[in-house]
Amino acid sequence: MKFQQIDQFAAHLRPSTRAAVYDGSKKGHEKRTQVLFDHYPDPDRLRQLAGEIKQHVIENLDTYLPAIEAKLKANGVIVHWAATAEAANEAVLAIMRARNATRMVKAKTMVSEETELAHFLEKNGVECMETDLGEFIVQIDHDHPSHIVKPIIHKNRRDIATSFEKNGLGAYNDDPQTITRRARDFLRKKYLVADVALTGANFLVAESGRLVLVTNEGNSRFCLAATRCHIAMVGIEKILPRDRDLGLLLNLLGRSGTGQQLTVYTEFITGPRAPAQPDGPDEMHVILVDNGRTDVLASDCRDILRCIRCGACLNVCPVYRQASGHAYRSVYPGPVGAVLSPLLMGKDFPEKADLPKASSLCGACNEVCPVDIPIPDLLLRLREKGKREHSAAAAAGTPPMGAWSLLASQPTAWKAALLGGRIINYLPTKMLPIPALRAWEGKRSLPAWRGGEFRHWLKGRARSPGAPPPTSGGQSPRPS
Amino acid sequence: MSNDRETILTRVRDALAPLKERAPLPDWDTELAIMRRLVPAHEPWVLFCERLVAVNGLPLDSAAALAAWLREHQHLHGYCDPALWPRLAAHFGEGFTVETEYDRARVDDYQFGITAAAGAVAETGTLILDDRATTRRLAALTPWVHIAVLSRAAIFADLQQAVAAMGDDPNIIWCTGPSKTADVEGILIEGVHGPGIQIALLLG
Numbered sequence: 252m253k254f255q256q257i258d259q260f261a262a263h264l265r266p267s268t269r270a271a272v273y274d275g276s277k278k279g280h281e282k283r284t285q286v287l288f289d290h291y292p293d294p295d296r297l298r299q300l301a302g303e304i305k306q307h308v309i310e311n312l313d314t315y316l317p318a319i320e321a322k323l324k325a326n327g328v329i330v331h332w333a334a335t336a337e338a339a340n341e342a343v344l345a346i347m348r349a350r351n352a353t354r355m356v357k358a359k360t361m362v363s364e365e366t367e368l369a370h371f372l373e374k375n376g377v378e379c380m381e382t383d384l385g386e387f388i389v390q391i392d393h394d395h396p397s398h399i400v401k402p403i404i405h406k407n408r409r410d411i412a413t414s415f416e417k418n419g420l421g422a423y424n425d426d427p428q429t430i431t432r433r434a435r436d437f438l439r440k441k442y443l444v445a446d447v448a449l450t451g452a453n454f455l456v457a458e459s460g461r462l463v464l465v466t467n468e469g470n471s472r473f474c475l476a477a478t479r480c481h482i483a484m485v486g487i488e489k490i491l492p493r494d495r496d497l498g499l500l501l502n503l504l505g506r507s508g509t510g511q512q513l514t515v516y517t518e519f520i521t522g523p524r525a526p527a528q529p530d531g532p533d534e535m536h537v538i539l540v541d542n543g544r545t546d547v548l549a550s551d552c553r554d555i556l557r558c559i560r561c562g563a564c565l566n567v568c569p570v571y572r573q574a575s576g577h578a579y580r581s582v583y584p585g586p587v588g589a590v591l592s593p594l595l596m597g598k599d600f601p602e603k604a605d606l607p608k609a610s611s612l613c614g615a616c617n618e619v620c621p622v623d624i625p626i627p628d629l630l631l632r633l634r635e636k637g638k639r640e641h642s643a644a645a646a647a648g649t650p651p652m653g654a655w656s657l658l659a660s661q662p663t664a665w666k667a668a669l670l671g672g673r674i675i676n677y678l679p680t681k682m683l684p685i686p687a688l689r690a691w692e693g694k695r696s697l698p699a700w701r702g703g704e705f706r707h708w709l710k711g712r713a714r715s716p717g718a719p720p721p722t723s724g725g726q727s728p729r730p731s
Numbered sequence: 732m733s734n735d736r737e738t739i740l741t742r743v744r745d746a747l748a749p750l751k752e753r754a755p756l757p758d759w760d761t762e763l764a765i766m767r768r769l770v771p772a773h774e775p776w777v778l779f780c781e782r783l784v785a786v787n788g789l790p791l792d793s794a795a796a797l798a799a800w801l802r803e804h805q806h807l808h809g810y811c812d813p814a815l816w817p818r819l820a821a822h823f824g825e826g827f828t829v830e831t832e833y834d835r836a837r838v839d840d841y842q843f844g845i846t847a848a849a850g851a852v853a854e855t856g857t858l859i860l861d862d863r864a865t866t867r868r869l870a871a872l873t874p875w876v877h878i879a880v881l882s883r884a885a886i887f888a889d890l891q892q893a894v895a896a897m898g899d900d901p902n903i904i905w906c907t908g909p910s911k912t913a914d915v916e917g918i919l920i921e922g923v924h925g926p927g928i929q930i931a932l933l934l935g
């Protein structure tokens with residue numbers, strides 16, 4: 252039997268990485284709880300409402316999508332549709348080519364991670380600069396983000412100082428302030444010469460066509476102050492019905508993600524800059540991206556499309572804290588990723604069918620989720636799907652049950668096995684017959700095997716008056 | 732691309748077709764998402780000051796106080812919105828170089844930038860900027876110190892009111908404290924890409 256891939260990965264994690272991820276995620280979670288419950292009398296009601304609003308949107312995307320398209324166009328925005336990652340990337344490249352543009356500054360967007368946009372553009376001769384500090388560090392390290400809100404939660408300051416030095420950003424210095432200043436100086440030159448800015452969207456409001464972007468660093472604001480063309484890549488599930496719904500969702504997003512009442516910069520964009528404003532884009536594009544979302548919509552796990560990518564479920568998850576984000580082999584790690592990542596694989600679902608098992612089903616993810624997604628329920632549905640589709644990945648780590656079911660259906664064999672099992676007490680760990688047991692014994696001690704003793708005791712026990720007589724023979728055996 | 736449009740919409744319709752019912756859109760009471768413990772405990776400017784300080788911003792209530800603060804911190808070269816400068820100039824005096832034209836080729840010359848705020852939110856300590864009020868997006872962003880000039884009448888008590896009042900300006904930005912990150916080991920560092928110091932100046 253093989254271990255699950257996530258366990259294999261976690262077993263080889265550097266201790267410093269594990270510590271960084273554990274501390275970072277724990278801190279994030281504690282702040283969230285404090286802020287949310289401090290500020291509102293009934294935060295759970297807010298989470299339910301937000302969940303209902305987003306559920307309404309995803310179950311009515313057939314009307315919301317044409318509506319948002321019409322609104323955006325009326326606001327002077329050019330709308331594109333991309334069914335696949337390739338189509339989304341090609342759309343970006345086509346816009347760049349039409350402008351003879353070769354330099355892009357990019358804010359953090361998860362959908363562009365899905366499409367591997369930066370990589371695609373670089374291959375096509377476009378410089379694509381990540382401007383979020385964490386994403387920038389990931390980019391110069393040729394690494395991948397390991398958290399959807401804190402991309403470099405797995406790195407410590409020494410790792411970062413080393414890669415800054417390697418990349419010509421000054422002599423080794425691991426002071427976080429110095430690291431940040433160096434990135435500031437380096438990146439402002441990039442913004443000011445870039446032709447095009449690429450962002451995602453946290454929300455897209457159907458009523459007004461408002462595209463909402465939140466950052467703490469101000470990088471997306473700089474992107475939209477320095478360049479002349481704005482491209483937003485947006486997953487089709489990002490829609491909110493009304494402006495007023497922002498008053499709910501923004502409050503929940505900041506608090507759930509980073510424990511802030513509001514993210515520092517919240518930008519509401521309805522189109523190219525105002526005529527009298529000298530800075531900012533005079534051309535704006537929105538690319539509505541599917542890339543597997545309609546498959547999720549068609550599944551019985553469509554609730555996951557409510558997700559607003561706040562990262563709270565990662566921070567609270569005991570599996571994420573131990574395994575770190577890279578263990579999930581996906582753009583989306585943690586509980587949200589355990590549901591979303593396999594589903595976004597479409598036909599190739601079986602390859603990642605092990606992820607829904609990377610959970611103890613403790614339910615903490617559901618409790619913190621600002622849109623109240625029943626993640627544990629969805630994980631169970633996906634476990635079943637993995638079984639139905641005979642995924643080898645899903646089967647890894649599951650002890651073979653064939654022998655057990657044989658024994659369990661033959662009373663005599665069962666009784667014999669109960670007694671014969673005592674041999675386990677004398678076997679060295681290495682020779683234990685079941686791999687899962689061997690692994691378990693590696694870290695802990697099994698209690699002594701006492702097979703049959705309960706039955707023995709039950710039989711010998713004097714019956715109290717009035718108790719029903721024991722049924723004789725033929726009853727299905729139970730483990731004793 | 733128009734093909735992709737049809738593909739996506741067809742898939743969406745097919746995915747939703749088996750649903751017997753669609754989730755309704757709930758109405759919700761904005762009161763639920765207001766920090767009532769704070770609002771309206773005080774007069775809006777007073778509450779705004781308290782909340783701005785809580786996010787590491789600095790409220791000031793006179794041009795003289797601003798000039799004194801800038802001098803004390805040796806921020807002597809900056810940009811000011813030409814419409815605001817006549818109201819401030821008298822307090823600045825010797826030693827200051829204040830430009831009323833912003834030159835993007837010299838972004839690092841400006842230690843401070845003074846622009847007009849479109850409003851503020853008391854509940855959260857948020858300054859509201861938009862394309863009409865802000866002379867230049869860059870001038871409010873690139874200097875180390877950003878000063879947003881605010882009038883008392885433009886302060887909303889809570890965030891729900893600010894949302895309801897969002898007009899048709901193509902670009903509205905809420906700034907809640909200075910630019911910041913905690914990407915490196917969760918340690919808070921201010922002044923990442925935008926200002927390291929956010930000041931709100933009450934004028935009128």
Ligand code: SF4
Nearest residue numbers: 558559561562564620
């Ligand atoms: S599933 Fe919920 S908690 Fe997790 S990232 Fe999405 S919105 Fe946040």
